[in-house]
Amino acid sequence: MWRSTASRVVASLKNELLQSRSFIRGMQTVTLIPGDGIGPEISAAVVKIFVAAEVPIEWEERNVTAIQGPGGKWMIPHDAKESMDKTKIGLKGPLKTPVGAGHPSMNLLLRKTFDLYANVRPCVSIEGYDTPYTDVNLVTIRENTEGEYSGIEHVIVDGVVQSIKLITEQASQRIAEYAFEYAKNNQRSSVIAVHKANIMRMSDGLFLRKCREAAEKHKDIKFTEMYLDTVCLNMVQDPSQFDVLVMPNLYGDILSDLCAGLIGGLGVTPSGNIGAHGVAIFESVHGTAPDIAGKDLANPTALLLSAIMMLRHMGLRSHAQKIETACFDTIQDKKVLTKDLGGNAKCSEFTEAICQRVRDMK
Amino acid sequence: MAAHSAVLSVSRIINPLWGRHLGNTVKVFGTTLTSHRTKTLHVPPPAKYGGRHTVTLIPGDGIGPELLSHVREVFRFSCVPVDFEVVHVNSALEAEDDIDNAITAIRRNGVALKGNIETKHTMPPSVKSRNNLLRTSLDLYANVMHCQSLPGVQTRHKNIDIMIIRENTEGEYSSLEHESVSGVVECLKIITRTNSLRIAEYAFQLAREKGRRRVTAVHKANIMKLGDGLFLQCCREVASGYPDITFDSMIVDNTTMQLVSKPQQFDVMVMPNLYGNVVSNVCAGLVGGPGLVPGANYGRDYAVFETATRNTGKSVAGKNIANPTAMLLASCMMLDHLKLYNYANLIRNAVLTTMNETRLHTADLGGLGTTSEVVQSIMRVIQSKGQLTADI
Numbered sequence: 185m186w187r188s189t190a191s192r193v194v195a196s197l198k199n200e201l202l203q204s205r206s207f208i209r210g211m212q213t214v215t216l217i218p219g220d221g222i223g224p225e226i227s228a229a230v231v232k233i234f235v236a237a238e239v240p241i242e243w244e245e246r247n248v249t250a251i252q253g254p255g256g257k258w259m260i261p262h263d264a265k266e267s268m269d270k271t272k273i274g275l276k277g278p279l280k281t282p283v284g285a286g287h288p289s290m291n292l293l294l295r296k297t298f299d300l301y302a303n304v305r306p307c308v309s310i311e312g313y314d315t316p317y318t319d320v321n322l323v324t325i326r327e328n329t330e331g332e333y334s335g336i337e338h339v340i341v342d343g344v345v346q347s348i349k350l351i352t353e354q355a356s357q358r359i360a361e362y363a364f365e366y367a368k369n370n371q372r373s374s375v376i377a378v379h380k381a382n383i384m385r386m387s388d389g390l391f392l393r394k395c396r397e398a399a400e401k402h403k404d405i406k407f408t409e410m411y412l413d414t415v416c417l418n419m420v421q422d423p424s425q426f427d428v429l430v431m432p433n434l435y436g437d438i439l440s441d442l443c444a445g446l447i448g449g450l451g452v453t454p455s456g457n458i459g460a461h462g463v464a465i466f467e468s469v470h471g472t473a474p475d476i477a478g479k480d481l482a483n484p485t486a487l488l489l490s491a492i493m494m495l496r497h498m499g500l501r502s503h504a505q506k507i508e509t510a511c512f513d514t515i516q517d518k519k520v521l522t523k524d525l526g527g528n529a530k531c532s533e534f535t536e537a538i539c540q541r542v543r544d545m546k
Numbered sequence: 547m548a549a550h551s552a553v554l555s556v557s558r559i560i561n562p563l564w565g566r567h568l569g570n571t572v573k574v575f576g577t578t579l580t581s582h583r584t585k586t587l588h589v590p591p592p593a594k595y596g597g598r599h600t601v602t603l604i605p606g607d608g609i610g611p612e613l614l615s616h617v618r619e620v621f622r623f624s625c626v627p628v629d630f631e632v633v634h635v636n637s638a639l640e641a642e643d644d645i646d647n648a649i650t651a652i653r654r655n656g657v658a659l660k661g662n663i664e665t666k667h668t669m670p671p672s673v674k675s676r677n678n679l680l681r682t683s684l685d686l687y688a689n690v691m692h693c694q695s696l697p698g699v700q701t702r703h704k705n706i707d708i709m710i711i712r713e714n715t716e717g718e719y720s721s722l723e724h725e726s727v728s729g730v731v732e733c734l735k736i737i738t739r740t741n742s743l744r745i746a747e748y749a750f751q752l753a754r755e756k757g758r759r760r761v762t763a764v765h766k767a768n769i770m771k772l773g774d775g776l777f778l779q780c781c782r783e784v785a786s787g788y789p790d791i792t793f794d795s796m797i798v799d800n801t802t803m804q805l806v807s808k809p810q811q812f813d814v815m816v817m818p819n820l821y822g823n824v825v826s827n828v829c830a831g832l833v834g835g836p837g838l839v840p841g842a843n844y845g846r847d848y849a850v851f852e853t854a855t856r857n858t859g860k861s862v863a864g865k866n867i868a869n870p871t872a873m874l875l876a877s878c879m880m881l882d883h884l885k886l887y888n889y890a891n892l893i894r895n896a897v898l899t900t901m902n903e904t905r906l907h908t909a910d911l912g913g914l915g916t917t918s919e920v921v922q923s924i925m926r927v928i929q930s931k932g933q934l935t936a937d938i
Contacts, residue, residue: 350731417836
């Protein structure tokens with residue numbers, strides 16, 4: 185009798201702990217992975233801006249390199265994994281993979297370690313950073329574990345190579361459900377599944393079936409299916425017609441970079457990776473830029489926008505809105521801009537301008 | 547070579563026993579082996595009878611029939627010595643008799659002009675895409691598309707002039723799929739050395755013919771190391787034989803990013819099938835949309851002309867608002883192929899004059915003209931050139 189009471193108490197305590205992560209306004213811990221090259225400076229910039237905005241977040245800094253575990257398997261350092269498993273939320277700067285390192289890319293390692301199955305990239309046109317496209321407001325959700333990037337290739341006979349594209353019911357279901365959940369949580373009205381089922385009838389057909397099933401469970405969100413080539417064609421003519429796009433791995437890779445190009449490139453694009461067991465890692469997708477590392481010239485916008493995405497994911501929406509407004513206003517003002525945005529200010533000056541705006545907002 | 551003869555002997559044994567039902571694998575290997583025999587790029591012009599050419603016409607679905615009837619109208623008006631053999635393909639049927647008839651007709655005539663045949667993706671996987679069947683059976687290995695900014699069309703980017711050469715028969719479009727375990731589907735992407743060399747050779751030859759300076763190979767070899775790696779390697783090998791042309795390569799996601807920000811940097815691009823689909827649609831969108839760009843599919847023995855983005859256009863079918871430019875320019879490419887250069891230039895100039903000078907645009911370009919108005923205007927321009935024409 186007392187055993188079942190005790191187990192009930194334990195269960196409710198566990199529940200509370202889980203809920204405390206999202207609902208209690210205490211300090212939440214987030215794993216910070218500065219990365220290489222310009223990583224440390226842009227991470228410092230983000231931390232500074234968060235302090236100015238009084239965001240209730242504690243950072244736990246960890247470094248991620250590839251180490252070889254027992255049995256020769258490559259993995260990330262134990263303390264980094266432990267920290268992520270505890271905090272469940274991570275912010276990551278650019279990681280470099282040296283050529284000929286003998287180990288897979290760092291991003292791939294992280295993806296495998298935490299089963300990061302969804303890559304989410306919201307692409308919103310930035311006022312003040314002009315591109316030929318001014319009305320972009322879409323989100324690409326890309327399946328990140330299988331598809332064309334399964335890495336299964338064989339040489340059948342000399343001169344004939346076969347690559348296998350893998351589509352599974354489980355992964356397609358997972359990504360479809362995430363897409364609709366994301367649309368619901370972020371007040372998006374429609375989801376478009378991008379596919380090429382006219383040619384790849386079985387594989388993309390399976391993906392589409394799972395998307396349709398998920399659409400049935402979310403009848404308030406409009407669901408359409410569109411061919412990949414039609415999406416590309418319409419995207420460069422009128423990107424405002426798109427809202428949330430969900431797709432398998434390869435199409436997602438191409439389309440998410442296409443959309444990043446529409447708003448101004450990887451230097452201003454945020455990105456988030458959602459994994460199993462509630463893990464989410466938000467990152468900047470640009471490179472490590474070793475030529476400007478350490479010179480206070482880097483642009484922290486991409487990492488900052490990813491951090492804002494992280495805040496929204498954690499439920500700290502008012503803080504996210506404040507920082508985002510400050511960032512966009514600074515860019516729109518055009519007085520203090522880093523070199524890649526068209527100005528000649530230093531990273532620290534740009535960061536300080538945003539901090540000042542955030543402080544003024546109180 | 548041993549591998550080739552092994553596959554050839556296997557295909558000889560299997561083909562008579564199983565015919566088509568074994569699937570496309572043997573067909574792909576079979577056709578690549580036969581085409582390996584000759585390496586010339588110059589397809590001999592098809593036979594003429596009584597001074598007139600016969601061309602297969604496949605109306606297709608959606609806007610295909612109406613656009614092709616406009617083409618016939620313009621041809622009749624300009625007294626072009628081309629007769630059309632119309633072959634209908636019903637996309638709703640599961641049997642392949644229709645498409646087989648079309649393929650036979652194209653083999654007979656050597657040249658075809660076609661609209662897009664719809665593929666309902668709700669049909670079972672055994673019903674393959676008709677367009678794909680046509681391309682692989684006739685081994686139309688090169689899809690060529692020329693995207694040029696037109697002065698009369700308002701676009702976000704100017705001065706675009708890109709030639710896209712896309713491998714048309716293998717890659718992701720091999721239609722080889724299976725479900726070995728329930729809930730797990732595998733789709734095969736095949737890249738072969740012969741086809742990659744062939745398309746690279748075609749690209750460089752075309753670049754040289756047209757006086758182009760640079761060829762860019764688009765790939766994803768950092769992820770698909772063996773497949774796209776082989777493609778890239780073949781391109782590099784062929785590039786070494788053309789020292790006057792610069793060769794570089796770019797990863798496909800970076801390519802799309804560059805295309806929407808700085809498309810003027812590209813000259814000639816060569817790539818496998820799926821990336822070709824994406825890049826050609828992006829480029830068509832950049833120069834003004836699917837109604838403007840013609841496309842051509844060349845094989846060793848046959849050539850088929852159609853619109854570059856292969857749209858069925860169901861939403862605009864039958865409403866007299868479709869843009870006839872792409873199909874008319876495709877028919878001009880066909881006339882060039884038949885060596886009827888005068889007629890080709892006559893019609894092409896008339897189309898471009900209507901597009902750029904009189905600015906009579908259809909709805910997809912933001913104008914108010916109907917298809918028939920545009921076609922009438924084109925015919926008036928042709929008449930004003932003073933050549934022999936029929937009555938309007």
